[in-house]
Amino acid sequence: MAVRTRFAPSPTGYLHVGGIRTALFAYLVAKQANGAFILRLEDTDKAREVAGSAEHLTASLKSLGIQYDEGPDIGGDYGPYKQSDRLDIYQTWAKKLIDEGRAYADSYTAEEMQAFREQAQKEKRAFRYRDHRPENPPEWDGSTPLRFKCEPKSYTYHDEIFGDVTTSPEVVDDFILMKSDGYPTYNFAHIVDDAEMSITHVIRGQEFISSMPNYLALYEALHLETPVFAHMPHIMNEQGNKKLGKRDGAKDVLEYVRDGYLPEALVSFIATLGWNDGTEQEVFTMKELLEKFSLDRVQKSGARFDEKRLLWMNGHFIRELSLDELANRIEFFWPPSAKKHSDSYKKEVLALAQDRLKTLKDLPALTSYFFEEPTTGMSLIHENKQLKKLSDDEIRSLLQTAHGALLESEWTAEAIQRTLNQLLETTGQKPGTLFSLIRIATTWAPFSPQLNDTLALLGKVKTLARLTDVIESL
């Protein structure tokens, strides 16, 4: 049977890294078996729905290259792919359950339910609806919730990640199948849909593990084969004390992209958060993941989200890019002052910046002095640990000597380096002093690429002009 996996988020907000990892793994499982990866929108809670989040979800998936084969916006043979468009299907399955005596109308009022709960709490025992199952429930007319009539027992099932899990009968209860607003609950809808859509692998977050006994009971009542289950451990927040959630600042995937993170870095980072291939490989491309990923090597415990590691990985992928590719990716990150400069000049600047970029967003801070006149700040000179030993007169004279030599120099990186070296001899200064001074006087930045490369790219005219400015201002 062809492998079919799905990612089934509810459109209640943005997609953060925890959610995207589940999607990525489901995608990998399907694709490495030449199967299909399906996106299904679980929009059965109209109250919590957030406008625009469905579009956001699909954009996030696409931005990381997680392409689904069937979904609400592209259709497919098993549609519709939005639960709110499948209401009649749930009705049909609900009727089946009623006819077989496995579902009944819940006729209690909210107040009565509340009283049951409080009583259970007072008696220090878990509340179970099935303890209050009515003898002769009224016929279900859709105006009240429809409940599953469970037959409590112990289950043992296999989870691809957690292994064999045994559950206790007491957690099986008469949960709600259909809400009084006509929508199914997740508990009911996902099982129906997975069956209707021929889903073979259910890959989802660990939070559903505790509901497994109820799901297993429902599969039985519905006479359905169970799919393969794989519950993903949660990605924990940076403090490691709870699952990463939107409330504690979990960033949206698209936000990372906007902040200059490469999709391939995000994919590699997310995949290796709780998974590895058993070798010492630390970084994976999507292609490699497709070859090497397997659910049985996914970690059981939750991994913390370590932003430092992501940053390192992002820098790594930036360095791996060809200059042309990097130029394409970084197009929207140039400082505004770069606009009037030619692509070839920008590319030369980029070549010098590439090794220094941790994110694409670092570009302006690293390169602005190539495009605009930097703001001078004499404190850079006066507080520099080499230069503060020199008087302003000494600095001026050094700068004048440098200006003179550079004026006569040929203007290639190699020639400039020769000139610089001669300057070292004629002035008797150490590189740490002379080069630092010239660097600051021409860039007004705390650091830059190698001095000769920087000057070569800056151009003779600008270099000399900036030196002159400093000489005159001293």
Add this chain to the structure above:
RNA sequence: GGUCCCUUCGUCUAGUGGUUAGGACACUGGGUUCUCAUCCCAGCAACACGGGUUCGACUCCCGUAGGGAUCACCA
């Protein structure tokens, strides 16, 4: 509290009865005739605890502790 799950350097992890417990991030030091970054080298640093089983346990079993998830007309 009930139920289920988890526990190797600060972090991500390798490890399936006998290893100097390996790698990576981070951090520290050094090198690459200047800064920052890259790159290279070195260093720091872990088997939660207590009992078993065994000639021998990080590895198997049982406890304890700690952590997480879940107990909705949310998914």
